[in-house]
Amino acid sequence: MIAGFTGLSLTQGLSKRSVNQRKLAISMAAFALGGGIWSMHFVAMLGLQLPIQFYFDATVTLISALVAILVVGVALLLLHLRPRTPAVLAGAGIIVGLGIIAMHWLGMAGLQLCRPLYSPGGIALAVIGSCVLNMAAFWIAYGQRSHLNILLGTVCFGSAVFIVHFVAIWGTSFVAIGAEGDVGPMIGKEVLAIGVVLSRFVLCAAFLLTGISFVTPAQPKPETEAPIPQELPVKKSAEPKFARQIPYEQDGRTHFFDAKSVAAIRAEGHYTHIYAQGRRYFCVWSITEAERRLDPATFTKTHRSYLVNPAFVESFERLKDNGICHMNLPGLPRVPVSRARLKAVREVLGV
Structure with a gap:
């Protein structure tokens, strides 16, 4: 033990x-x-x-x-x-x-x-x-x-x-x-x-x-020797910083896709699969981490297991109390839209 x-x-x-x-x-x-x-x-x-x-x-x-x-x-x-x-x-x-x-x-x-x-x-x-x-x-x-x-x-x-x-x-x-x-x-x-x-x-x-x-990585020590002068205010950005690239694993190495070139992200256990350039790739991010890191202006959450780039949605199908985004992606022809996300997805798609 x-x-x-x-x-x-x-x-x-x-x-x-x-x-x-x-x-x-x-x-x-x-x-x-x-x-x-x-x-x-x-x-x-x-x-x-x-x-x-x-x-x-x-x-x-x-x-x-x-x-x-x-x-x-x-x-x-x-x-x-x-x-x-x-x-x-x-x-x-x-x-x-x-x-x-x-x-x-x-x-x-x-x-x-x-x-x-x-x-x-x-x-x-x-x-x-x-x-x-x-x-x-x-x-x-x-x-x-x-x-x-x-x-x-x-x-x-x-x-x-x-x-x-x-x-x-x-x-x-x-x-x-x-x-x-x-x-x-x-x-x-x-x-x-x-x-x-x-x-x-x-x-x-x-x-x-x-x-x-x-x-264990050492924690950075506070810089007490050279404090920031009081007369020089520190500029703080109120805008959140989103990731511009999404990592994926291939051949034992970590590569990156531009976030805007990724069509969809699907949860796979504690990890995700990303769909880009007509293929599926393995990503170490969880779906929760991906949602937190990526710009909501680029990716829309359609379901608890899916994030979709609206630019790659070919058509939208309205069902009774939910919907479907048709993507025409290899291995992911369509993405479900849950009832809780239906209104937000329709607003993004303009339907």
């Missing part, structure tokens, strides 16, 4: 940070989340009681930890360097879900003096459960980057790692191998487990404090 909270908190608000700050935050989050996955698995395995002697190969165990960190890093890069569409959220959940399974079975391969035997039912249930639960965790945590969603995503992520581990162990049996004279590690399992847990808590706490100090 603490590893999940650390990783998801460090990646909050990365779109407003510099490239170097993004890389630092993603690296720390991957180490926190991946290390949390591995440490939960390893400590649980140290608590495993078998009627035979066994211990773990240090090299294989270390490799399993690196695998967990790597797959989480790939998923975070996908989430923060590409438009966060439903497909991307699902893909990130599947990557981490399969990574947890790979880390688990690789760690099991490090068992010495005994060999695990897996059942097909246990394998299938573990793989499906891991992918579904991690998809849900990312969907919740990244569907809306609020504190509540991060807490709920933390619970879902921690539960996913915990449940998948014990489902996989439930479908596993063990047989003894090796000679009686083989010797395991000198450190006791209880001491090793406590050491791993404490080290993970210390690292996560350090990452959270580091994130606050170095990752």
